[in-house]
Amino acid sequence: MNLPKLSKDQIKKLLLSTMGLIFLLYVYFTFFLGPLQKIRDGALAQIADRQQKIDGSKTEMAKAANLERQAKDATARFATLKAFSPEGAPIAWFPPRMKTFFASQQIDRAVARLESNANFKQSELAAWTKYNWLIEMPQADFAALGKAIAELENREPLLSITKLTIHVVPNEPQFQQVGIAATTVIEKR
Amino acid sequence: MALHLNLLHEEILEQRQRKRDPLKIGILVLVSCGTLLFLYYGWNAYQTFEIKAKLNAIDGDWKKLEPQVTQAQKRSAQLTDLINTTRVLDDYIDNRFFWGPFLEKLSRCVPPNAQLTGMEAGVLEDDKGVTITIDGVAAAREPRSAAEDLRQMLLEQLGKSYHDVKVEFKTLEDVEAVANLGGTNVPMARYILSITLNPNAAAKPAATPAPSRTKRRNESS
Numbered sequence: 290m291n292l293p294k295l296s297k298d299q300i301k302k303l304l305l306s307t308m309g310l311i312f313l314l315y316v317y318f319t320f321f322l323g324p325l326q327k328i329r330d331g332a333l334a335q336i337a338d339r340q341q342k343i344d345g346s347k348t349e350m351a352k353a354a355n356l357e358r359q360a361k362d363a364t365a366r367f368a369t370l371k372a373f374s375p376e377g378a379p380i381a382w383f384p385p386r387m388k389t390f391f392a393s394q395q396i397d398r399a400v401a402r403l404e405s406n407a408n409f410k411q412s413e414l415a416a417w418t419k420y421n422w423l424i425e426m427p428q429a430d431f432a433a434l435g436k437a438i439a440e441l442e443n444r445e446p447l448l449s450i451t452k453l454t455i456h457v458v459p460n461e462p463q464f465q466q467v468g469i470a471a472t473t474v475i476e477k478r
Numbered sequence: 479m480a481l482h483l484n485l486l487h488e489e490i491l492e493q494r495q496r497k498r499d500p501l502k503i504g505i506l507v508l509v510s511c512g513t514l515l516f517l518y519y520g521w522n523a524y525q526t527f528e529i530k531a532k533l534n535a536i537d538g539d540w541k542k543l544e545p546q547v548t549q550a551q552k553r554s555a556q557l558t559d560l561i562n563t564t565r566v567l568d569d570y571i572d573n574r575f576f577w578g579p580f581l582e583k584l585s586r587c588v589p590p591n592a593q594l595t596g597m598e599a600g601v602l603e604d605d606k607g608v609t610i611t612i613d614g615v616a617a618a619r620e621p622r623s624a625a626e627d628l629r630q631m632l633l634e635q636l637g638k639s640y641h642d643v644k645v646e647f648k649t650l651e652d653v654e655a656v657a658n659l660g661g662t663n664v665p666m667a668r669y670i671l672s673i674t675l676n677p678n679a680a681a682k683p684a685a686t687p688a689p690s691r692t693k694r695r696n697e698s699s
Contacts, residue, residue: 299499306504313508317515322522329526332533339536346547353550353557360557363564370567413559413566435585439578447567449574452600462593470600474570 373447374475379403379420383473387424390444394437396429404470417474421451426467428458434467447474575601575608575677583639584612587631591624591659592616601677607642610673613649617657621667625650629671641676648672 375382384401391399404421426434434455441448452470484490577599588594594614601608616624625647633645648670656663 302499302501303504306501306508309504309508310511313512321519325519325522325526329529332526332529336529336533336536339540343540343543346543349547350550353554356554356557360561363561367560367564411566413562431585435578435581438581442574442576442578446571450577453577453597455597457595474567
Protein backbone atom coordinates (compact mmCIF):
# COMPACT_ATOMS: atom_id res chain seq x y z
CA MET A 290 0.00 0.00 0.00
CA ASN A 291 1.24 3.38 -0.89
CA LEU A 292 0.47 5.71 2.02
CA PRO A 293 0.69 9.39 1.26
CA LYS A 294 3.47 11.18 2.97
CA LEU A 295 2.20 13.27 5.85
CA SER A 296 3.62 16.58 6.78
CA LYS A 297 4.45 17.50 10.40
CA ASP A 298 1.37 19.63 10.62
CA GLN A 299 -0.78 16.83 9.30
CA ILE A 300 0.66 14.37 11.84
CA LYS A 301 -0.13 16.86 14.62
CA LYS A 302 -3.68 17.23 13.40
CA LEU A 303 -4.03 13.44 13.12
CA LEU A 304 -2.82 12.98 16.68
CA LEU A 305 -5.21 15.66 17.85
CA SER A 306 -8.12 13.94 16.14
CA THR A 307 -7.17 10.57 17.65
CA MET A 308 -6.99 12.11 21.10
CA GLY A 309 -10.34 13.77 20.54
CA LEU A 310 -11.80 10.41 19.55
CA ILE A 311 -10.36 8.68 22.59
CA PHE A 312 -11.68 11.45 24.85
CA LEU A 313 -15.10 11.22 23.23
CA LEU A 314 -15.19 7.47 23.74
CA TYR A 315 -14.09 7.82 27.36
CA VAL A 316 -16.75 10.43 28.12
CA TYR A 317 -19.35 8.41 26.30
CA PHE A 318 -18.71 5.14 28.10
CA THR A 319 -17.96 6.63 31.51
CA PHE A 320 -20.63 9.28 31.81
CA PHE A 321 -23.36 8.16 29.46
CA LEU A 322 -23.49 4.51 28.53
CA GLY A 323 -21.94 3.19 31.77
CA PRO A 324 -24.50 4.70 34.17
CA LEU A 325 -27.30 3.80 31.80
CA GLN A 326 -26.11 0.22 31.72
CA LYS A 327 -25.87 0.25 35.51
CA ILE A 328 -29.45 1.49 35.83
CA ARG A 329 -30.57 -1.10 33.32
CA ASP A 330 -28.78 -3.94 35.10
CA GLY A 331 -30.16 -2.79 38.45
CA ALA A 332 -33.68 -2.65 37.07
CA LEU A 333 -33.31 -6.10 35.52
CA ALA A 334 -32.03 -7.50 38.81
CA GLN A 335 -34.96 -5.92 40.64
CA ILE A 336 -37.39 -7.35 38.10
CA ALA A 337 -35.88 -10.81 38.55
CA ASP A 338 -36.07 -10.41 42.31
CA ARG A 339 -39.70 -9.23 42.28
CA GLN A 340 -40.62 -11.94 39.80
CA GLN A 341 -39.04 -14.54 42.04
CA LYS A 342 -40.94 -13.12 45.00
CA ILE A 343 -44.20 -13.11 43.07
CA ASP A 344 -43.65 -16.69 41.91
CA GLY A 345 -42.66 -17.68 45.44
CA SER A 346 -45.69 -15.91 46.87
CA LYS A 347 -47.98 -17.80 44.54
CA THR A 348 -46.46 -21.06 45.77
CA GLU A 349 -46.66 -19.80 49.35
CA MET A 350 -50.33 -18.89 49.01
CA ALA A 351 -51.12 -22.21 47.37
CA LYS A 352 -49.26 -23.95 50.17
CA ALA A 353 -51.18 -21.98 52.79
CA ALA A 354 -54.49 -22.86 51.13
CA ASN A 355 -53.47 -26.49 50.95
CA LEU A 356 -52.32 -26.43 54.56
CA GLU A 357 -55.61 -24.86 55.58
CA ARG A 358 -57.44 -27.80 54.02
CA GLN A 359 -55.07 -30.30 55.60
CA ALA A 360 -55.26 -28.61 58.97
CA LYS A 361 -59.05 -28.85 59.16
CA ASP A 362 -58.90 -32.04 61.21
CA ALA A 363 -56.02 -30.79 63.32
CA THR A 364 -57.86 -27.52 63.99
CA ALA A 365 -60.99 -29.34 65.09
CA ARG A 366 -58.93 -31.74 67.19
CA PHE A 367 -56.99 -28.87 68.75
CA ALA A 368 -60.22 -27.06 69.61
CA THR A 369 -61.54 -30.24 71.22
CA LEU A 370 -58.39 -30.68 73.28
CA LYS A 371 -58.49 -27.02 74.33
CA ALA A 372 -62.08 -27.43 75.42
CA PHE A 373 -60.98 -29.97 78.04
CA SER A 374 -59.49 -27.18 80.11
CA PRO A 375 -62.00 -24.59 81.24
CA GLU A 376 -61.09 -20.97 81.93
CA GLY A 377 -59.49 -20.16 85.24
CA ALA A 378 -56.79 -21.62 87.43
CA PRO A 379 -56.69 -25.44 87.24
CA ILE A 380 -56.55 -25.68 91.03
CA ALA A 381 -59.96 -24.03 91.09
CA TRP A 382 -61.72 -26.42 88.74
CA PHE A 383 -59.80 -29.69 88.64
CA PRO A 384 -60.34 -30.93 92.25
CA PRO A 385 -64.13 -30.27 92.14
CA ARG A 386 -64.31 -31.91 88.74
CA MET A 387 -62.59 -35.04 90.09
CA LYS A 388 -64.79 -35.08 93.17
CA THR A 389 -67.92 -34.87 91.03
CA PHE A 390 -66.60 -37.47 88.60
CA PHE A 391 -65.78 -40.07 91.27
CA ALA A 392 -69.03 -39.34 93.11
CA SER A 393 -70.86 -40.14 89.88
CA GLN A 394 -68.95 -43.46 89.87
CA GLN A 395 -70.11 -44.29 93.42
CA ILE A 396 -66.77 -43.36 94.96
CA ASP A 397 -67.25 -40.73 97.61
CA ARG A 398 -64.78 -38.51 99.36
CA ALA A 399 -62.31 -38.31 96.50
CA VAL A 400 -59.87 -35.51 97.15
CA ALA A 401 -57.54 -34.12 94.50
CA ARG A 402 -54.49 -32.10 95.49
CA LEU A 403 -52.06 -30.26 93.30
CA GLU A 404 -48.55 -31.61 93.76
CA SER A 405 -46.59 -29.56 91.26
CA ASN A 406 -46.68 -28.04 87.84
CA ALA A 407 -44.02 -27.66 85.18
CA ASN A 408 -43.53 -26.46 81.66
CA PHE A 409 -42.84 -28.86 78.84
CA LYS A 410 -39.41 -29.06 77.25
CA GLN A 411 -40.88 -29.53 73.77
CA SER A 412 -41.26 -26.28 71.89
CA GLU A 413 -44.56 -27.53 70.44
CA LEU A 414 -46.06 -27.55 73.91
CA ALA A 415 -44.74 -24.16 74.97
CA ALA A 416 -48.30 -22.95 75.48
CA TRP A 417 -49.22 -25.90 77.68
CA THR A 418 -48.38 -26.80 81.28
CA LYS A 419 -48.07 -30.15 82.98
CA TYR A 420 -49.90 -30.39 86.32
CA ASN A 421 -49.23 -33.26 88.71
CA TRP A 422 -52.13 -34.17 90.96
CA LEU A 423 -52.65 -36.61 93.79
CA ILE A 424 -56.16 -38.01 94.00
CA GLU A 425 -56.95 -39.85 97.19
CA MET A 426 -59.94 -42.02 97.86
CA PRO A 427 -60.10 -43.34 101.41
CA GLN A 428 -62.76 -45.89 100.63
CA ALA A 429 -63.49 -47.41 97.23
CA ASP A 430 -64.80 -50.66 95.90
CA PHE A 431 -62.37 -52.34 93.48
CA ALA A 432 -64.97 -52.90 90.78
CA ALA A 433 -66.24 -49.35 90.98
CA LEU A 434 -62.64 -48.13 90.99
CA GLY A 435 -61.75 -50.12 87.86
CA LYS A 436 -64.80 -48.81 86.08
CA ALA A 437 -64.11 -45.27 87.25
CA ILE A 438 -60.49 -45.39 86.11
CA ALA A 439 -61.44 -46.76 82.68
CA GLU A 440 -64.07 -44.05 82.36
CA LEU A 441 -61.66 -41.36 83.50
CA GLU A 442 -59.05 -42.46 80.98
CA ASN A 443 -61.62 -42.37 78.21
CA ARG A 444 -63.19 -39.12 79.23
CA GLU A 445 -60.01 -37.16 79.97
CA PRO A 446 -57.54 -37.78 77.16
CA LEU A 447 -55.10 -35.23 78.53
CA LEU A 448 -54.95 -37.00 81.87
CA SER A 449 -52.39 -39.71 82.42
CA ILE A 450 -52.19 -41.84 85.56
CA THR A 451 -48.57 -42.25 86.56
CA LYS A 452 -48.93 -44.02 89.89
CA LEU A 453 -51.63 -46.11 91.43
CA THR A 454 -51.70 -47.48 94.96
CA ILE A 455 -54.47 -49.66 96.31
CA HIS A 456 -54.54 -50.98 99.86
CA VAL A 457 -57.16 -52.87 101.75
CA VAL A 458 -58.89 -50.83 104.44
CA PRO A 459 -58.18 -52.53 107.77
CA ASN A 460 -61.32 -54.19 109.18
CA GLU A 461 -63.23 -53.50 105.94
CA PRO A 462 -61.69 -55.81 103.33
CA GLN A 463 -64.41 -55.05 100.80
CA PHE A 464 -63.07 -51.51 100.51
CA GLN A 465 -59.72 -50.19 99.39
CA GLN A 466 -57.77 -47.04 100.04
CA VAL A 467 -56.73 -45.67 96.71
CA GLY A 468 -54.13 -43.12 95.71
CA ILE A 469 -53.80 -41.96 92.13
CA ALA A 470 -50.98 -39.77 90.89
CA ALA A 471 -52.12 -38.20 87.68
CA THR A 472 -50.66 -35.73 85.22
CA THR A 473 -52.80 -33.42 83.20
CA VAL A 474 -51.82 -31.26 80.27
CA ILE A 475 -53.57 -27.91 80.48
CA GLU A 476 -53.29 -24.93 78.19
CA LYS A 477 -51.81 -21.79 79.70
CA ARG A 478 -54.45 -19.09 80.03
CA MET B 479 3.68 14.41 -30.28
CA ALA B 480 1.93 17.28 -28.55
CA LEU B 481 3.54 18.82 -25.50
CA HIS B 482 1.32 19.13 -22.36
CA LEU B 483 2.24 21.77 -19.91
CA ASN B 484 0.54 21.89 -16.50
CA LEU B 485 0.70 25.46 -15.46
CA LEU B 486 -1.69 25.02 -12.50
CA HIS B 487 0.16 22.21 -10.79
CA GLU B 488 0.73 24.23 -7.60
CA GLU B 489 -2.93 25.08 -7.26
CA ILE B 490 -3.94 21.46 -7.89
CA LEU B 491 -1.47 20.25 -5.27
CA GLU B 492 -2.84 22.76 -2.76
CA GLN B 493 -6.38 21.66 -3.53
CA ARG B 494 -5.43 18.01 -3.04
CA GLN B 495 -3.73 18.81 0.25
CA ARG B 496 -6.86 20.65 1.47
CA LYS B 497 -9.00 17.67 0.52
CA ARG B 498 -6.96 15.22 2.61
CA ASP B 499 -6.57 17.53 5.62
CA PRO B 500 -6.35 15.10 8.56
CA LEU B 501 -8.08 17.52 10.91
CA LYS B 502 -11.05 17.79 8.61
CA ILE B 503 -11.14 14.01 8.14
CA GLY B 504 -10.76 13.56 11.88
CA ILE B 505 -13.63 15.93 12.59
CA LEU B 506 -15.75 14.08 10.07
CA VAL B 507 -14.90 10.74 11.68
CA LEU B 508 -15.59 12.19 15.13
CA VAL B 509 -18.95 13.54 14.09
CA SER B 510 -19.88 10.23 12.47
CA CYS B 511 -18.80 8.27 15.50
CA GLY B 512 -20.59 10.73 17.80
CA THR B 513 -23.77 10.35 15.81
CA LEU B 514 -23.55 6.56 15.92
CA LEU B 515 -22.81 6.58 19.61
CA PHE B 516 -25.66 8.98 20.28
CA LEU B 517 -28.06 6.75 18.37
CA TYR B 518 -26.81 3.73 20.28
CA TYR B 519 -27.24 5.63 23.54
CA GLY B 520 -30.75 6.63 22.53
CA TRP B 521 -31.62 3.01 21.77
CA ASN B 522 -30.22 1.90 25.13
CA ALA B 523 -32.03 4.68 26.96
CA TYR B 524 -35.29 3.64 25.32
CA GLN B 525 -34.75 0.04 26.36
CA THR B 526 -33.91 1.17 29.90
CA PHE B 527 -37.11 3.20 30.07
CA GLU B 528 -39.04 0.17 28.91
CA ILE B 529 -37.38 -1.97 31.59
CA LYS B 530 -38.13 0.69 34.20
CA ALA B 531 -41.77 0.72 33.16
CA LYS B 532 -41.89 -3.07 33.48
CA LEU B 533 -40.25 -2.83 36.89
CA ASN B 534 -42.86 -0.29 38.00
CA ALA B 535 -45.66 -2.60 36.85
CA ILE B 536 -44.15 -5.58 38.66
CA ASP B 537 -43.59 -3.43 41.73
CA GLY B 538 -47.25 -2.48 41.68
CA ASP B 539 -48.25 -6.15 41.45
CA TRP B 540 -45.95 -7.05 44.30
CA LYS B 541 -47.28 -4.24 46.49
CA LYS B 542 -50.78 -5.59 45.93
CA LEU B 543 -49.67 -9.13 46.64
CA GLU B 544 -47.31 -8.54 49.55
CA PRO B 545 -49.91 -8.12 52.35
CA GLN B 546 -51.68 -11.29 51.19
CA VAL B 547 -48.39 -13.18 51.15
CA THR B 548 -47.45 -11.95 54.61
CA GLN B 549 -50.83 -13.00 55.89
CA ALA B 550 -50.54 -16.39 54.17
CA GLN B 551 -47.08 -16.93 55.66
CA LYS B 552 -48.36 -15.97 59.12
CA ARG B 553 -51.30 -18.31 58.77
CA SER B 554 -49.03 -21.10 57.49
CA ALA B 555 -46.78 -20.71 60.52
CA GLN B 556 -49.83 -20.73 62.82
CA LEU B 557 -51.23 -23.83 61.17
CA THR B 558 -47.89 -25.61 61.24
CA ASP B 559 -47.59 -24.84 64.97
CA LEU B 560 -51.12 -26.06 65.52
CA ILE B 561 -50.56 -29.27 63.57
CA ASN B 562 -47.31 -29.94 65.43
CA THR B 563 -48.89 -29.26 68.82
CA THR B 564 -51.86 -31.49 68.02
CA ARG B 565 -49.48 -34.22 66.85
CA VAL B 566 -47.44 -34.02 70.07
CA LEU B 567 -50.60 -33.99 72.18
CA ASP B 568 -51.96 -36.98 70.26
CA ASP B 569 -48.69 -38.81 70.85
CA TYR B 570 -48.99 -37.99 74.54
CA ILE B 571 -52.55 -39.30 74.58
CA ASP B 572 -51.69 -42.46 72.65
CA ASN B 573 -48.63 -43.23 74.74
CA ARG B 574 -50.51 -43.18 78.04
CA PHE B 575 -50.68 -46.40 79.96
CA PHE B 576 -54.30 -47.39 80.36
CA TRP B 577 -54.95 -48.73 83.84
CA GLY B 578 -58.56 -49.76 83.24
CA PRO B 579 -57.71 -52.76 81.02
CA PHE B 580 -54.83 -53.70 83.32
CA LEU B 581 -57.05 -53.73 86.42
CA GLU B 582 -59.61 -55.77 84.54
CA LYS B 583 -57.01 -58.36 83.57
CA LEU B 584 -55.61 -58.42 87.07
CA SER B 585 -59.03 -59.00 88.60
CA ARG B 586 -59.70 -61.84 86.14
CA CYS B 587 -56.42 -63.55 87.03
CA VAL B 588 -57.06 -63.79 90.77
CA PRO B 589 -58.54 -67.19 91.65
CA PRO B 590 -61.03 -67.62 94.52
CA ASN B 591 -58.34 -69.02 96.80
CA ALA B 592 -56.09 -65.98 96.50
CA GLN B 593 -56.56 -62.47 97.73
CA LEU B 594 -54.80 -59.25 96.92
CA THR B 595 -54.26 -56.94 99.86
CA GLY B 596 -52.34 -54.17 98.21
CA MET B 597 -50.94 -52.90 94.99
CA GLU B 598 -48.42 -50.22 94.15
CA ALA B 599 -47.88 -49.43 90.53
CA GLY B 600 -46.18 -46.75 88.56
CA VAL B 601 -45.24 -45.79 85.04
CA LEU B 602 -41.48 -45.41 84.65
CA GLU B 603 -40.22 -42.18 83.17
CA ASP B 604 -39.35 -41.92 79.47
CA ASP B 605 -41.82 -44.71 78.63
CA LYS B 606 -39.49 -47.38 79.98
CA GLY B 607 -42.34 -49.52 81.17
CA VAL B 608 -44.58 -50.10 84.12
CA THR B 609 -43.72 -51.68 87.45
CA ILE B 610 -46.35 -53.16 89.73
CA THR B 611 -45.93 -54.64 93.17
CA ILE B 612 -48.79 -56.75 94.41
CA ASP B 613 -49.07 -58.24 97.85
CA GLY B 614 -51.65 -60.72 98.97
CA VAL B 615 -52.42 -64.09 100.50
CA ALA B 616 -53.23 -67.47 99.03
CA ALA B 617 -55.09 -70.21 100.82
CA ALA B 618 -55.09 -73.86 99.79
CA ARG B 619 -53.80 -77.23 100.87
CA GLU B 620 -50.64 -76.14 99.10
CA PRO B 621 -50.81 -72.35 99.51
CA ARG B 622 -47.49 -71.82 97.75
CA SER B 623 -48.84 -73.68 94.71
CA ALA B 624 -51.91 -71.47 94.76
CA ALA B 625 -49.65 -68.41 94.77
CA GLU B 626 -47.57 -69.91 91.95
CA ASP B 627 -50.75 -70.54 89.97
CA LEU B 628 -51.59 -66.88 90.35
CA ARG B 629 -48.11 -65.90 89.14
CA GLN B 630 -48.41 -68.20 86.12
CA MET B 631 -51.85 -66.87 85.31
CA LEU B 632 -50.65 -63.27 85.51
CA LEU B 633 -47.67 -64.04 83.30
CA GLU B 634 -49.86 -65.72 80.72
CA GLN B 635 -52.68 -63.20 80.68
CA LEU B 636 -50.56 -60.05 80.84
CA GLY B 637 -48.26 -61.49 78.18
CA LYS B 638 -51.19 -61.49 75.78
CA SER B 639 -51.51 -57.70 75.96
CA TYR B 640 -48.11 -56.37 76.90
CA HIS B 641 -44.46 -56.88 75.94
CA ASP B 642 -41.57 -58.05 78.12
CA VAL B 643 -43.81 -59.18 80.95
CA LYS B 644 -41.98 -60.44 84.02
CA VAL B 645 -43.82 -61.70 87.10
CA GLU B 646 -41.57 -62.67 89.97
CA PHE B 647 -42.04 -63.41 93.63
CA LYS B 648 -40.31 -60.97 95.88
CA THR B 649 -41.57 -62.85 98.90
CA LEU B 650 -43.47 -66.07 99.36
CA GLU B 651 -43.85 -67.31 102.93
CA ASP B 652 -46.25 -69.44 104.92
CA VAL B 653 -48.26 -67.74 107.60
CA GLU B 654 -49.65 -69.27 110.73
CA ALA B 655 -53.23 -68.15 110.17
CA VAL B 656 -55.65 -70.48 108.42
CA ALA B 657 -58.51 -69.66 106.07
CA ASN B 658 -61.89 -71.33 105.88
CA LEU B 659 -62.62 -72.35 102.32
CA GLY B 660 -65.90 -74.20 101.82
CA GLY B 661 -66.00 -75.20 105.48
CA THR B 662 -62.44 -76.54 105.45
CA ASN B 663 -59.55 -74.88 107.23
CA VAL B 664 -56.59 -74.55 104.89
CA PRO B 665 -53.14 -73.05 105.45
CA MET B 666 -52.22 -69.67 103.99
CA ALA B 667 -49.16 -68.15 102.38
CA ARG B 668 -48.29 -64.52 102.00
CA TYR B 669 -46.69 -63.31 98.81
CA ILE B 670 -45.37 -60.19 97.18
CA LEU B 671 -45.29 -60.25 93.40
CA SER B 672 -43.24 -57.91 91.30
CA ILE B 673 -44.50 -57.32 87.79
CA THR B 674 -42.73 -55.40 85.06
CA LEU B 675 -44.12 -54.90 81.61
CA ASN B 676 -43.75 -52.79 78.55
CA PRO B 677 -47.05 -51.27 77.48
CA ASN B 678 -46.10 -50.51 73.88
CA ALA B 679 -48.62 -53.02 72.61
CA ALA B 680 -51.11 -52.24 75.33
CA ALA B 681 -54.77 -52.62 74.64
CA LYS B 682 -56.93 -49.55 74.25
CA PRO B 683 -59.02 -48.45 77.20
CA ALA B 684 -61.89 -50.74 77.91
CA ALA B 685 -65.36 -49.40 77.65
CA THR B 686 -66.60 -52.17 79.86
CA PRO B 687 -66.11 -51.94 83.60
CA ALA B 688 -63.83 -54.20 85.53
CA PRO B 689 -65.76 -57.13 86.94
CA SER B 690 -66.67 -57.17 90.59
CA ARG B 691 -64.22 -58.86 92.88
CA THR B 692 -66.22 -58.31 96.04
CA LYS B 693 -68.15 -61.47 95.50
CA ARG B 694 -64.98 -63.52 94.90
CA ARG B 695 -63.27 -62.03 97.88
CA ASN B 696 -66.27 -62.87 100.00
CA GLU B 697 -66.19 -66.38 98.62
CA SER B 698 -62.54 -66.86 99.38
CA SER B 699 -62.67 -65.52 102.92
